[in-house]
Amino acid sequence: MTEPRAWVVRGGSKGESDPLFLSDNLVGIGFTEWGDLTAVDSREAMKARALKVLPDAREASAFNYAAQAWAFRGRIERGDFVVVPLKNTQRVAIGRITGNYEYVADGLGVLRHIRKVEWLRTDIPRTVIGKDLLYSIGAFSTVVQVQRNDAAWRFSVLAGSPDAEDPGERSGATPKPVAPVETDDDADLADAATESGFDIDAYVSDRITARIRERFDGHRLSQLVGAILEAEGFVVQVSPPGSDGGVDILAGRGLFGMDSPRVVVQVKSEPKAVSDTVVAQLHGAVARNAADQGLLVAMGGVTRPAEQQLVGQRFRVAVWDADRLQRAIFDNYDALPADVKADLPLRRAWVLAE
DSSP, rough: OOOOEEEEOOOTOOOOTTTHHHHTEEEOOGGGOOOOOOOOOOOSHHHHHHHHHHSSSSSHHHHHHHHHHHHHIIITTTTTTEEEEETSSSSSEEEEEEEEEOOOOOOOEEEEEEEEEEEEEEEGGGSSSSSHHHHHTBBBBBBEEEOOGGGGHHHHHHHOOTTTOOOOSSTTTTOOOOOOOOHHHHHHHHHHHHOOOBBBBHHHHHHHHHHHHHHSSSSHHHHHHHHHHHHOOOEEEOOSSSEEEEEEEEEEEEETTEEEEEEEEEEOOSSBBBOOHHHHHHHHHHHTTTTTTEEEEEOOOOOOOHHHHTTTTTEEEEEEEHHHHHHHHHHHHSOOOHHHHHHHHHHHHHHHOO
């Protein structure tokens, strides 16, 4: 029996099919003009199909699409891992392929070609995934195999436990000794990924998050959040390191920081999602300190039970995950202290969106 492989399948450039993937336990691709691929039984036959359905495309481009279509139709096997970077969240879903290729003539949304999936986890924070794997899943290609650096094993670890972190991120981790064997199909997929480019927004965001984790771990993250709130016009008191009773920062308006809105801030620098217990602790701290609002800064976001506890608390408790923290940094970067800028050197760049 061959070792399971890891594949990325994207739910569209804007993540439009991500909800369908998760609700219907499947992954799929559009390729609407390609028709039923059940009878296409080889890579060469798929290339011939590509030239037929894409008559105006350059040959190299047509073959890149053929590589992705053949991977989805003929190379992905039951038992393989499938990874879906959820476009509109800071999370990644991992599952196992459970079904053979199916063609849906009437379509499921924009999808025509599907594979059934058993989702193992749909809430993995990007912050617990190693930078090398994040880069590997960053290609814009709809279908791509991820095989470098023991990818399949590392994704299996991430999918196996709610508290798992990528073992490639831990010092002293022992990789599973599986050497990838590259084939002509792999080369075609690599060409497809290169041709389609990378999600530069996600790549830059992941790099900045990694830098924050490296330079602002633990109590230092509280100091960073305090500096952001000061730039926003709050008077801020950051608790010293150690036990804080659920209060890392007290912030308020006015000369002495006693005017509304008065905010209690809890800061969690760990990469994994924080639980509903932390949310309950913050609620208690808001009440004890006669505050108006609470702010939870959680680099790995919050768990599903924590999200449910936050329902109906939109005007009482706000959550900053890694992505929202970055936006606060960007908005206030010019006013941040010099030592923060030294550890987090950023520059603004405008590029043509293509």
